[in-house]
Amino acid sequence: MYYIGIDLGGTTIKGGLVDENGKIIKTVVEKTLAHRKGEEIIESIAKVALTLIEKHGISINDVHSIGIGAPGLIDSENKIIVTSSNINFDNINVEKKMQKHINLPIFLENDANCACIAEYVCGSMRGYENAIMLTIGTGVGGSVILNGKIAKGSFLGEGELGHIIVDYSSGKVCGCGQTGCLEAFCSATSIIKYAKELLEKNKDSKILELASNIDNIDAKAVFDAYDMGDEIATKVIDRFNNYLAIGIVNLINIFRPGIISIGGAASARGDKLTDPINEKAQKMIYGNGFKTKIVPAILGNDAGIIGAAMIARL
Ligand SMILES: [Zn+2]
Known part of the structure; x- marks a missing residue:
């Protein structure tokens, strides 16, 4: 089983296909183009995830979930980005918007917490x-x-x-x-x-x-x-x-x-x-x-x- 991790920043969307041991198998990087509408940025995130799946020759069923680390105030329980200073993401429900493009469970956390989670789970x-x-x-x-x-x-x-x-x-x-x-x-x-x-x-x-x-x-x-x-x-x-x-x-x-x-x-x-x-x-x-x-x-x-x-x- 694979996991997809997205490191969302003001400049780039970095995506990685990660195995069960936390090893990055493949990466894809796209420009965030942060002036765009939140929905368009989410569409780019979904595209990054789909490209990772395609590039590694696996199917969506081989992927457990997509996790997104985003800057700003995050309501991780409800999968909502409350505010993000660099990106137009006020009160966007990331899970709902993502699942229009790719049908996988979505997880969301503040980006600072993601570094901690990485070191905690596999570092x-x-x-x-x-x-x-x-x-x-x-x-x-x-x-x-x-x-x-x-x-x-x-x-x-x-x-x-x-x-x-x-x-x-x-x-x-x-x-x-x-x-x-x-x-x-x-x-x-x-x-x-x-x-x-x-x-x-x-x-x-x-x-x-x-x-x-x-x-x-x-x-x-x-x-x-x-x-x-x-x-x-x-x-x-x-x-x-x-x-x-x-x-x-x-x-x-x-x-x-x-x-x-x-x-x-x-x-x-x-x-x-x-x-x-x-x-x-x-x-x-x-x-x-x-x-x-x-x-x-x-x-x-x-x-x-x-x-x-x-x-x-x-
Ligand atoms: Zn201070």
């Missing part, structure tokens, strides 16, 4: 009942899975783990308008911003050698300079580690998950990313007996497609 968090994923990218995203299900609140918009407040008194303004959020200290954007601030005062740093000039600085250059013992990079990554550990300890104290996985480009650092967080978190945790594992994510960019395909397996 770094496989085999755990309670698990949390944090993704470090332009922003900080995340999801909580409790007893095998995405934790849902009474209102839409739960699981915005990047906006838990880790230092209100810092006065550091976050992209969301609030102050002192985890994202304001631990996104790739905030790493780059802080490095640039420090480099304004002192240009003697390996970061500049690695990035060749100040405009080319990315989080990887800062992490690489940190590994080389660079003073400015150490200051930047120490701050990142401290606040990430605070955020993670808060999550552990509330949920006591078996495992927390950290995704995003920095996950390629493997244990080098998570070792300092493990060490700091152990010191800060409430009560005795630190049992939660903190690990790097392993599925990389494929997590969006795999997670969408695996919504059906939660």
Whole structure:
């Protein structure tokens, strides 16, 4: 049996045919052309799914379901995209519209939750009942899975783990308008911003050698300079580690998950990313007996497609 996963973004519709082990067998990519009507975009999604089936020479009966990961506020129970900032999808019932074109069960989730589902069903968090994923990218995203299900609140918009407040008194303004959020200290954007601030005062740093000039600085250059013992990079990554550990300890104290996985480009650092967080978190945790594992994510960019395909397996 196969699963189809759709990673819907403002620019592209990425579709994948995924096997029962979460392995991507085939992919098809189409432009979203986000200025179009929602119905037209859904027709393109259905076309991507049909192309995947045709390209692999299977029939619709070999496919269990189609899962769609979409940006914005999602009512996954009723399969409705409530709002999506980049796409014309206000209050669209995705299941009904999809089934006009292809008669398969439809699953829908927020795209941030899909990365978590992928790591949970067939990646770094496989085999755990309670698990949390944090993704470090332009922003900080995340999801909580409790007893095998995405934790849902009474209102839409739960699981915005990047906006838990880790230092209100810092006065550091976050992209969301609030102050002192985890994202304001631990996104790739905030790493780059802080490095640039420090480099304004002192240009003697390996970061500049690695990035060749100040405009080319990315989080990887800062992490690489940190590994080389660079003073400015150490200051930047120490701050990142401290606040990430605070955020993670808060999550552990509330949920006591078996495992927390950290995704995003920095996950390629493997244990080098998570070792300092493990060490700091152990010191800060409430009560005795630190049992939660903190690990790097392993599925990389494929997590969006795999997670969408695996919504059906939660
Ligand atoms: Zn925020």
